[in-house]
Amino acid sequence: MKHCHDGELNKKDIDVKNTSIVYNLCFWIGERSSYIYLPGEPLSVVELTYDGQYRLYSEDCSREDEYVLKLIKALGVNEDQSDLYVRGLGDPLLGSFLNTYRGLRLRSTDLWWALITGTCQQNTSFKQGWTFLHRIVKLYGKIVDLDGKRRILRPPKPREVLKDIDKLIHAGVGYRAKTIKNIAEFIVREEIEDSELERKDPRDIERTLTTIKGVGPYTARLAMTLALRRYELPPIDRWLRKIASAVYEVDESIVEDYWVKKWNKWSGLASIYVTIALDAEYLQKALERVRNRDILPRISKKPSPLNMQAFCLEPSIALLP
DNA sequence: TGCCAGGCGGGGT
DNA sequence: ACCCCGCATGGC
Numbered sequence: 001m002k003h004c005h006d007g008e009l010n011k012k013d014i015d016v017k018n019t020s021i022v023y024n025l026c027f028w029i030g031e032r033s034s035y036i037y038l039p040g041e042p043l044s045v046v047e048l049t050y051d052g053q054y055r056l057y058s059e060d061c062s063r064e065d066e067y068v069l070k071l072i073k074a075l076g077v078n079e080d081q082s083d084l085y086v087r088g089l090g091d092p093l094l095g096s097f098l099n100t101y102r103g104l105r106l107r108s109t110d111l112w113w114a115l116i117t118g119t120c121q122q123n124t125s126f127k128q129g130w131t132f133l134h135r136i137v138k139l140y141g142k143i144v145d146l147d148g149k150r151r152i153l154r155p156p157k158p159r160e161v162l163k164d165i166d167k168l169i170h171a172g173v174g175y176r177a178k179t180i181k182n183i184a185e186f187i188v189r190e191e192i193e194d195s196e197l198e199r200k201d202p203r204d205i206e207r208t209l210t211t212i213k214g215v216g217p218y219t220a221r222l223a224m225t226l227a228l229r230r231y232e233l234p235p236i237d238r239w240l241r242k243i244a245s246a247v248y249e250v251d252e253s254i255v256e257d258y259w260v261k262k263w264n265k266w267s268g269l270a271s272i273y274v275t276i277a278l279d280a281e282y283l284q285k286a287l288e289r290v291r292n293r294d295i296l297p298r299i300s301k302k303p304s305p306l307n308m309q310a311f312c313l314e315p316s317i318a319l320l321p
Numbered sequence: 322t323g324c325c326a327g328g329c330g331g332g333g334t
Numbered sequence: 335a336c337c338c339c340g341c342a343t344g345g346c
Contacts, residue, residue, distance in 0.1 A: 174341080235327090
Protein backbone atom coordinates (compact mmCIF):
# COMPACT_ATOMS: atom_id res chain seq x y z
CA MET A 1 0.00 0.00 0.00
CA LYS A 2 1.01 3.56 -0.53
CA HIS A 3 0.91 6.43 1.86
CA CYS A 4 -1.48 8.90 0.22
CA HIS A 5 -1.66 11.85 2.56
CA ASP A 6 -2.12 13.06 6.11
CA GLY A 7 -4.94 15.20 7.41
CA GLU A 8 -6.99 16.18 10.38
CA LEU A 9 -10.62 15.41 11.05
CA ASN A 10 -12.84 18.39 11.36
CA LYS A 11 -14.19 16.55 14.30
CA LYS A 12 -16.22 19.16 16.11
CA ASP A 13 -17.45 17.27 19.16
CA ILE A 14 -16.76 13.70 18.09
CA ASP A 15 -15.18 11.36 20.64
CA VAL A 16 -12.52 10.06 18.26
CA LYS A 17 -10.97 7.56 20.61
CA ASN A 18 -14.08 5.71 21.67
CA THR A 19 -15.57 5.90 18.19
CA SER A 20 -12.52 4.23 16.70
CA ILE A 21 -12.03 1.56 19.35
CA VAL A 22 -15.56 0.41 20.10
CA TYR A 23 -16.17 -2.99 18.51
CA ASN A 24 -12.91 -2.68 16.59
CA LEU A 25 -10.77 -5.83 16.57
CA CYS A 26 -7.78 -5.84 18.87
CA PHE A 27 -5.32 -6.09 15.97
CA TRP A 28 -6.19 -2.55 14.99
CA ILE A 29 -6.25 -0.80 18.34
CA GLY A 30 -3.13 0.93 19.60
CA GLU A 31 -2.13 3.16 22.48
CA ARG A 32 -2.48 6.42 20.62
CA SER A 33 -4.19 5.45 17.38
CA SER A 34 -6.40 2.88 15.69
CA TYR A 35 -6.64 1.49 12.16
CA ILE A 36 -9.86 1.74 10.23
CA TYR A 37 -10.42 -0.11 6.94
CA LEU A 38 -12.63 1.85 4.59
CA PRO A 39 -15.54 0.00 2.96
CA GLY A 40 -15.24 -0.83 -0.74
CA GLU A 41 -12.45 -0.79 -3.29
CA PRO A 42 -9.63 -0.10 -3.64
CA LEU A 43 -8.21 -1.37 -0.39
CA SER A 44 -7.66 1.64 1.85
CA VAL A 45 -6.89 1.99 5.52
CA VAL A 46 -6.62 4.95 7.82
CA GLU A 47 -4.49 5.30 10.89
CA LEU A 48 -6.43 7.63 13.14
CA THR A 49 -4.79 9.11 16.20
CA TYR A 50 -7.06 9.89 19.09
CA ASP A 51 -6.59 13.62 18.70
CA GLY A 52 -8.07 13.47 15.21
CA GLN A 53 -4.99 13.35 12.98
CA TYR A 54 -5.20 10.76 10.27
CA ARG A 55 -2.86 9.09 7.83
CA LEU A 56 -4.38 7.54 4.74
CA TYR A 57 -2.96 4.49 2.97
CA SER A 58 -4.34 2.93 -0.19
CA GLU A 59 -3.50 0.66 -3.09
CA ASP A 60 -4.38 3.58 -5.33
CA CYS A 61 -4.05 7.16 -4.16
CA SER A 62 -5.53 8.73 -7.27
CA ARG A 63 -8.99 9.17 -5.78
CA GLU A 64 -7.96 10.11 -2.29
CA ASP A 65 -10.66 12.76 -1.92
CA GLU A 66 -13.24 9.99 -2.13
CA TYR A 67 -11.53 8.09 0.64
CA VAL A 68 -11.69 11.04 2.97
CA LEU A 69 -15.42 11.24 2.36
CA LYS A 70 -15.65 7.51 3.10
CA LEU A 71 -13.78 8.01 6.34
CA ILE A 72 -16.07 10.85 7.40
CA LYS A 73 -19.06 8.70 6.63
CA ALA A 74 -17.69 5.56 8.30
CA LEU A 75 -17.10 7.53 11.47
CA GLY A 76 -20.54 9.10 11.36
CA VAL A 77 -19.04 12.54 11.81
CA ASN A 78 -21.98 14.26 10.13
CA GLU A 79 -24.72 12.09 11.56
CA ASP A 80 -27.12 14.47 13.29
CA GLN A 81 -28.13 12.67 16.45
CA SER A 82 -30.01 15.51 18.14
CA ASP A 83 -33.32 13.63 17.93
CA LEU A 84 -31.70 10.63 19.61
CA TYR A 85 -30.80 12.82 22.56
CA VAL A 86 -34.26 14.34 22.75
CA ARG A 87 -35.60 10.80 23.04
CA GLY A 88 -32.91 9.36 25.25
CA LEU A 89 -31.89 11.84 27.90
CA GLY A 90 -33.55 10.77 31.12
CA ASP A 91 -34.24 7.30 29.79
CA PRO A 92 -33.79 4.71 32.55
CA LEU A 93 -31.78 2.44 30.27
CA LEU A 94 -29.65 4.74 28.12
CA GLY A 95 -29.99 8.17 29.73
CA SER A 96 -26.76 8.26 31.65
CA PHE A 97 -24.87 6.49 28.89
CA LEU A 98 -25.94 9.08 26.33
CA ASN A 99 -25.00 11.86 28.71
CA THR A 100 -21.56 10.44 29.38
CA TYR A 101 -20.72 9.39 25.82
CA ARG A 102 -22.14 12.28 23.88
CA GLY A 103 -19.44 12.32 21.22
CA LEU A 104 -19.60 8.60 20.47
CA ARG A 105 -20.50 7.44 16.98
CA LEU A 106 -20.77 3.96 15.52
CA ARG A 107 -17.98 3.21 13.05
CA SER A 108 -19.27 1.45 9.92
CA THR A 109 -17.83 -1.68 8.38
CA ASP A 110 -18.70 -3.01 4.94
CA LEU A 111 -21.78 -5.17 4.51
CA TRP A 112 -19.84 -8.42 4.19
CA TRP A 113 -18.09 -7.86 7.48
CA ALA A 114 -21.26 -6.73 9.23
CA LEU A 115 -23.09 -9.90 8.18
CA ILE A 116 -20.22 -12.08 9.38
CA THR A 117 -20.21 -10.18 12.65
CA GLY A 118 -23.91 -10.87 13.13
CA THR A 119 -23.49 -14.54 12.27
CA CYS A 120 -20.74 -14.88 14.85
CA GLN A 121 -23.10 -13.58 17.53
CA GLN A 122 -25.75 -16.20 16.85
CA ASN A 123 -26.61 -18.50 19.73
CA THR A 124 -23.42 -17.79 21.62
CA SER A 125 -21.87 -15.37 24.09
CA PHE A 126 -20.31 -12.00 23.35
CA LYS A 127 -16.86 -13.33 24.10
CA GLN A 128 -17.13 -16.45 22.01
CA GLY A 129 -18.65 -14.58 19.08
CA TRP A 130 -15.89 -11.99 18.92
CA THR A 131 -13.30 -14.69 19.41
CA PHE A 132 -14.60 -16.30 16.20
CA LEU A 133 -14.11 -13.04 14.32
CA HIS A 134 -10.57 -12.52 15.56
CA ARG A 135 -9.72 -16.06 14.56
CA ILE A 136 -11.21 -15.63 11.09
CA VAL A 137 -8.98 -12.61 10.56
CA LYS A 138 -5.92 -14.44 11.83
CA LEU A 139 -6.61 -17.51 9.71
CA TYR A 140 -7.51 -15.79 6.45
CA GLY A 141 -6.22 -12.28 6.79
CA LYS A 142 -3.24 -11.12 4.80
CA ILE A 143 -0.44 -8.99 6.12
CA VAL A 144 -0.37 -5.65 4.34
CA ASP A 145 2.65 -3.47 4.15
CA LEU A 146 1.71 0.13 4.85
CA ASP A 147 4.71 2.16 3.82
CA GLY A 148 7.62 -0.21 4.17
CA LYS A 149 7.75 0.45 7.89
CA ARG A 150 4.61 -1.02 9.31
CA ARG A 151 2.72 -4.21 8.59
CA ILE A 152 -0.79 -4.91 9.79
CA LEU A 153 -3.41 -7.61 9.33
CA ARG A 154 -6.33 -6.99 7.09
CA PRO A 155 -9.66 -8.82 7.13
CA PRO A 156 -10.30 -11.37 4.36
CA LYS A 157 -12.52 -10.65 1.38
CA PRO A 158 -15.40 -12.99 0.56
CA ARG A 159 -13.55 -14.63 -2.34
CA GLU A 160 -10.57 -15.36 -0.12
CA VAL A 161 -12.78 -17.20 2.34
CA LEU A 162 -14.58 -19.11 -0.42
CA LYS A 163 -11.27 -20.23 -1.89
CA ASP A 164 -10.41 -22.14 1.29
CA ILE A 165 -13.74 -22.60 2.99
CA ASP A 166 -12.72 -25.70 4.96
CA LYS A 167 -10.32 -23.64 7.01
CA LEU A 168 -13.31 -22.05 8.76
CA ILE A 169 -13.45 -25.15 10.95
CA HIS A 170 -10.27 -23.96 12.65
CA ALA A 171 -11.97 -20.72 13.60
CA GLY A 172 -14.33 -22.83 15.72
CA VAL A 173 -17.47 -21.31 14.23
CA GLY A 174 -19.24 -24.68 14.04
CA TYR A 175 -22.43 -24.79 12.03
CA ARG A 176 -22.14 -21.07 11.34
CA ALA A 177 -19.55 -21.95 8.68
CA LYS A 178 -22.35 -22.71 6.22
CA THR A 179 -23.93 -19.34 6.82
CA ILE A 180 -20.61 -17.60 6.32
CA LYS A 181 -20.21 -19.44 3.03
CA ASN A 182 -23.71 -18.38 1.97
CA ILE A 183 -22.94 -14.76 2.85
CA ALA A 184 -19.70 -14.80 0.87
CA GLU A 185 -21.49 -16.26 -2.15
CA PHE A 186 -24.27 -13.71 -1.85
CA ILE A 187 -21.85 -10.80 -1.72
CA VAL A 188 -19.83 -12.09 -4.68
CA ARG A 189 -22.95 -12.89 -6.72
CA GLU A 190 -24.95 -9.74 -6.08
CA GLU A 191 -22.13 -7.23 -6.26
CA ILE A 192 -24.36 -4.86 -4.32
CA GLU A 193 -22.99 -1.43 -3.63
CA ASP A 194 -23.67 -0.61 0.01
CA SER A 195 -24.93 2.79 -1.11
CA GLU A 196 -27.54 1.10 -3.29
CA LEU A 197 -29.03 -0.87 -0.37
CA GLU A 198 -28.72 2.11 1.90
CA ARG A 199 -31.42 4.01 0.06
CA LYS A 200 -33.99 1.23 0.17
CA ASP A 201 -36.88 0.87 2.55
CA PRO A 202 -35.70 -0.88 5.73
CA ARG A 203 -38.16 -3.73 5.25
CA ASP A 204 -36.77 -4.22 1.74
CA ILE A 205 -33.23 -4.35 3.06
CA GLU A 206 -34.26 -6.88 5.68
CA ARG A 207 -36.09 -8.96 3.08
CA THR A 208 -33.07 -8.93 0.77
CA LEU A 209 -30.59 -9.94 3.46
CA THR A 210 -32.76 -12.66 4.95
CA THR A 211 -32.82 -14.45 1.58
CA ILE A 212 -29.36 -15.64 2.65
CA LYS A 213 -29.80 -18.97 4.40
CA GLY A 214 -28.68 -18.61 8.00
CA VAL A 215 -29.34 -14.88 8.08
CA GLY A 216 -32.51 -14.10 9.99
CA PRO A 217 -33.99 -10.82 11.18
CA TYR A 218 -31.46 -10.38 13.99
CA THR A 219 -28.40 -10.71 11.75
CA ALA A 220 -29.96 -8.68 8.92
CA ARG A 221 -30.83 -5.83 11.26
CA LEU A 222 -27.47 -5.90 12.96
CA ALA A 223 -25.86 -5.65 9.54
CA MET A 224 -28.07 -2.68 8.58
CA THR A 225 -27.00 -1.01 11.77
CA LEU A 226 -23.30 -1.76 11.46
CA ALA A 227 -22.84 -1.24 7.73
CA LEU A 228 -25.55 1.03 6.40
CA ARG A 229 -26.25 3.41 9.27
CA ARG A 230 -29.87 2.39 8.95
CA TYR A 231 -31.36 2.06 12.40
CA GLU A 232 -35.13 1.87 11.88
CA LEU A 233 -35.34 -1.87 12.56
CA PRO A 234 -33.56 -2.89 15.75
CA PRO A 235 -31.66 -6.13 16.22
CA ILE A 236 -33.28 -7.53 19.34
CA ASP A 237 -31.93 -10.76 20.71
CA ARG A 238 -32.97 -12.72 23.78
CA TRP A 239 -30.49 -10.74 25.87
CA LEU A 240 -31.83 -7.31 24.95
CA ARG A 241 -35.43 -8.50 24.98
CA LYS A 242 -35.16 -9.54 28.61
CA ILE A 243 -33.30 -6.41 29.63
CA ALA A 244 -35.75 -4.07 27.93
CA SER A 245 -38.67 -6.02 29.32
CA ALA A 246 -37.27 -5.56 32.84
CA VAL A 247 -36.40 -1.87 32.54
CA TYR A 248 -39.58 -0.70 30.85
CA GLU A 249 -41.81 -3.19 32.61
CA VAL A 250 -43.41 -4.45 29.43
CA ASP A 251 -44.07 -7.99 28.31
CA GLU A 252 -41.33 -9.58 26.24
CA SER A 253 -43.77 -10.09 23.40
CA ILE A 254 -44.19 -6.35 22.86
CA VAL A 255 -40.61 -5.23 23.49
CA GLU A 256 -39.92 -4.64 19.81
CA ASP A 257 -42.97 -2.42 19.29
CA TYR A 258 -42.22 -0.53 22.45
CA TRP A 259 -38.57 -0.11 21.44
CA VAL A 260 -39.38 1.26 18.01
CA LYS A 261 -41.98 3.66 19.40
CA LYS A 262 -39.41 4.93 21.87
CA TRP A 263 -36.33 5.17 19.66
CA ASN A 264 -37.92 5.57 16.24
CA LYS A 265 -35.23 5.92 13.58
CA TRP A 266 -32.54 5.35 16.22
CA SER A 267 -33.77 1.90 17.25
CA GLY A 268 -30.82 -0.09 15.91
CA LEU A 269 -28.25 2.29 17.29
CA ALA A 270 -29.93 2.19 20.68
CA SER A 271 -29.68 -1.61 20.66
CA ILE A 272 -25.94 -1.41 20.13
CA TYR A 273 -25.57 1.29 22.75
CA VAL A 274 -27.13 -0.96 25.39
CA THR A 275 -24.50 -3.59 24.75
CA ILE A 276 -21.78 -0.97 25.15
CA ALA A 277 -23.31 0.52 28.27
CA LEU A 278 -23.52 -2.89 29.97
CA ASP A 279 -20.12 -4.11 28.73
CA ALA A 280 -21.99 -6.94 26.98
CA GLU A 281 -22.11 -8.72 30.33
CA TYR A 282 -23.86 -12.06 30.62
CA LEU A 283 -27.61 -11.71 30.97
CA GLN A 284 -27.82 -12.33 34.70
CA LYS A 285 -25.07 -9.84 35.48
CA ALA A 286 -26.52 -7.33 33.08
CA LEU A 287 -29.94 -7.64 34.71
CA GLU A 288 -28.39 -7.09 38.10
CA ARG A 289 -26.65 -3.96 36.90
CA VAL A 290 -29.88 -2.72 35.39
CA ARG A 291 -31.65 -3.24 38.71
CA ASN A 292 -28.93 -1.20 40.44
CA ARG A 293 -29.14 1.45 37.73
CA ASP A 294 -25.44 0.78 37.14
CA ILE A 295 -25.62 1.28 33.39
CA LEU A 296 -22.31 2.79 32.36
CA PRO A 297 -19.34 0.95 30.87
CA ARG A 298 -16.88 -0.27 33.47
CA ILE A 299 -13.59 -0.84 31.76
CA SER A 300 -11.89 -3.83 33.35
CA LYS A 301 -9.41 -6.42 32.17
CA LYS A 302 -12.18 -8.45 30.57
CA PRO A 303 -13.04 -8.12 26.89
CA SER A 304 -15.95 -5.73 26.32
CA PRO A 305 -17.13 -3.47 23.50
CA LEU A 306 -14.93 -0.65 24.80
CA ASN A 307 -12.12 -3.00 25.75
CA MET A 308 -11.60 -5.06 22.64
CA GLN A 309 -7.84 -4.81 23.21
CA ALA A 310 -8.27 -7.57 25.77
CA PHE A 311 -8.97 -10.10 23.02
CA CYS A 312 -5.32 -9.97 21.97
CA LEU A 313 -4.41 -11.30 25.42
CA GLU A 314 -6.74 -14.29 25.11
CA PRO A 315 -4.68 -17.44 24.57
CA SER A 316 -7.26 -18.81 22.12
CA ILE A 317 -6.45 -15.89 19.83
CA ALA A 318 -2.90 -14.94 20.71
CA LEU A 319 -1.58 -18.48 20.32
CA LEU A 320 -3.00 -19.09 16.85
CA PRO A 321 -0.31 -19.63 14.20
C1' DT B 322 -18.20 -32.43 33.46
C1' DG B 323 -22.12 -31.41 31.51
C1' DC B 324 -25.01 -27.69 30.34
C1' DC B 325 -26.28 -24.37 27.29
C1' DA B 326 -25.93 -19.38 25.09
C1' DG B 327 -27.00 -12.05 22.37
C1' DG B 328 -30.30 -17.27 16.22
C1' DC B 329 -32.02 -19.87 12.62
C1' DG B 330 -34.66 -23.03 9.76
C1' DG B 331 -37.73 -26.71 9.33
C1' DG B 332 -41.53 -29.05 10.79
C1' DG B 333 -45.37 -29.27 13.48
C1' DT B 334 -50.17 -27.22 15.19
C1' DA C 335 -49.08 -16.68 14.32
C1' DC C 336 -47.37 -19.28 17.18
C1' DC C 337 -44.31 -23.61 19.52
C1' DC C 338 -40.45 -26.89 19.49
C1' DC C 339 -36.40 -29.00 18.30
C1' DG C 340 -31.56 -29.69 16.61
C1' DC C 341 -27.48 -27.55 15.77
C1' DA C 342 -21.17 -27.19 16.56
C1' DT C 343 -18.39 -25.05 19.62
C1' DG C 344 -16.05 -23.66 23.77
C1' DG C 345 -16.88 -21.05 28.44
C1' DC C 346 -18.32 -21.58 32.82
